Amino acid sequence: MALPSGLEIPKEALDAEIKSFFESAPSLKNSDDVGQKFEEFVKKNSLLSGNGRARRVVCVTSGGTTVPLEQRCVRYIDNFSSGHRGAASTEYFLKAGYAVIFLYRRRTCQPYCRSLPDDPLLECLEIVGDSNTQVHQFHSQAVRTAITKTHAVVAEGLLLKLPFTTIFEYLQMLQMVAFTMRNIGPHAMFYLAAAVSDFYVPWTSMVEHKIQSGSGPLDMRLVQVPKMLLVLRKDWAPLSFCISFKLETNSKILLEKADMALSKYKMHMVVANELLSQKEEVVVVTSKEKILVRRNKSLGVDDVESTLIELIVERHSVYVESFDL
Ligand code: 9Z3
Numbered sequence: 001m002a003l004p005s006g007l008e009i010p011k012e013a014l015d016a017e018i019k020s021f022f023e024s025a026p027s028l029k030n031s032d033d034v035g036q037k038f039e040e041f042v043k044k045n046s047l048l049s050g051n052g053r054a055r056r057v058v059c060v061t062s063g064g065t066t067v068p069l070e071q072r073c074v075r076y077i078d079n080f081s082s083g084h085r086g087a088a089s090t091e092y093f094l095k096a097g098y099a100v101i102f103l104y105r106r107r108t109c110q111p112y113c114r115s116l117p118d119d120p121l122l123e124c125l126e127i128v129g130d131s132n133t134q135v136h137q138f139h140s141q142a143v144r145t146a147i148t149k150t151h152a153v154v155a156e157g158l159l160l161k162l163p164f165t166t167i168f169e170y171l172q173m174l175q176m177v178a179f180t181m182r183n184i185g186p187h188a189m190f191y192l193a194a195a196v197s198d199f200y201v202p203w204t205s206m207v208e209h210k211i212q213s214g215s216g217p218l219d220m221r222l223v224q225v226p227k228m229l230l231v232l233r234k235d236w237a238p239l240s241f242c243i244s245f246k247l248e249t250n251s252k253i254l255l256e257k258a259d260m261a262l263s264k265y266k267m268h269m270v271v272a273n274e275l276l277s278q279k280e281e282v283v284v285v286t287s288k289e290k291i292l293v294r295r296n297k298s299l300g301v302d303d304v305e306s307t308l309i310e311l312i313v314e315r316h317s318v319y320v321e322s323f324d325l
Contacts, residue, residue, distance in 0.1 A: 017226040022175070024204045025168040026071075034162060034173065038101065038180040041160045045099035046184045055158075056187045056316065058098045059177045061194035062086020063105025065167040069201060069220065071208045076166075077222075080275070081195035083108025085245075085305065089191060090159070091149075092309035098189075099158045103173055105194070106163040112149040115142040167197045171228060178236035186323045188240035189316055190232065193271075195247065200225050229265035239323075241316045243269045246285075247278070258285040269315065271308070279304065284311060 028034065045055040063086065064079030087109040090100050094111070102111065117123040117139065124139040135143045153159040164170040181188035199222035211218065233242055244267050246258040251274045258272035262285055272283045282304055284291040293311065295304045 014226060014230070018228065018231060021202075021226050022172065024202055025172060026203055028169055028172045028176075031172070031176070035176050035180075037160060037162070038177055041099065041101065041157065042180045042184060042188075044157055046187065054184065054187055056098050056189065056320070057101065057181060057184060058093050058189040058191055059101040059103060059174075059181065060086050060090050060093065060191045061103045061170070061174065062090075063108035063164075064195040065105070065170045065197045066165055067167055067197045067200045067222070068206065070210055071203070071206050072210065074210045077197065077199075079195040079197055080247075081105065081108065081193075083110075084114065085278075086191075086193045087111045087114060088303050088305040089193060089309055092305055093191075093313075094153055094158060096309065096313045098313075100153075100160070101177055102159060102161045103170070103177065103194070104161065104163055106165050110146075110150070110161070111153075111159065113146045116146055167200050167225060168203065170194065170196065171225075174228065174232070175236060178232055178240070181240055182237040185239040186241060186320045188237055189312075190237070190240055190242045190244075191312070192229075192242070192244045197225055199223065227265065229261070229267065233266045241319050242267050243271060243312060246270050246272045247275065248272075249275045251277075255283065255285065255290065258283070262287065268319065269312065282308060284308070286315075 042057055045057050047054065062081070063083040064081040066076040066078050069075045069077070083104055086102070086104060088111075090102050090111040093100050100111075104110070113120075120139075120143070124135055124143050125133045126136050128134050150159070154161075162173060164173055178190070181190075201220065201222055205221075229242070229244055233240075242265075244261060244265065246254065246261050248254040248257060254272050254274055258270040261267060262270045268286070270285045272285055273281075279295065281292060281294045284293060291311065293304055293308045295302065296307065299306075301307075
């Protein structure tokens, strides 16, 4: 049922929509295994470390979700996102001492791999002699950094990477992470940079086999994906610090939409970005201020994420300390 704009969906109706989304979604492969990984990771990092403080844990979501059109999926609708924002942000969170659960869309940008070329295997490696391969001199530093840094943080138990493709996988995993992260209260953070589908075909009304062409235009009804941000904040992990992203192509409505997301979903911060300028600047919207964060080459950092994560870490600290009082 379509509601006139501005009217809230009643809580019971939203709860029912969410329940039906999860009940009808195809179940996550290896869900027991995935759940165990989340639990072990959060538990290990929440134990007091050498400085007598529990490590903070952030769940970074990255990349776009797909909406399958057929159960045996040949075609799907996709969302724009290279995963660069999530990958870069993960590096800065790790640098700031956080443990990171990196929920990413398969085959999108990975932490510490931003300087690698598009096809690392073919572009970084060269054949020497009959049976040996070696890293091309030009890429050797980038390859070394990617391998050593990734292996180090994974081995230390500071980075857990898990992939998703569809909206069904993404939301099921997000819910599992949230149920686990609720145990660490305000030390948990959600940094939701993934580009999440707004509309989908419910699994139960989706055709099983490949849609056939030849019978004229395709008529298909997509329903709205239930908004999970509010339940994440209110029910799944109520004490966690939550940051969502708002992406628009029309800069005139961007801040208004970000303000709306902040109040409607009770986010602590909304990062507003416009498609064409998102690599140059973002605006961080909180209930009290709007902070412009720009990429500043003169500071020797070539991305927006460095300053953005510094700001977020600082605000999260204030939030955590407000619970220690
Ligand atoms: C973003 O806005 C991200 O910053 C980008 C990053 C997807 C633009 P890249 O991955 O790009 O570096 O290529 N993510 C959130 C987009 C989104 O779907 N937001 C929803 C909305 O705008 C709210 S959850 O309605």
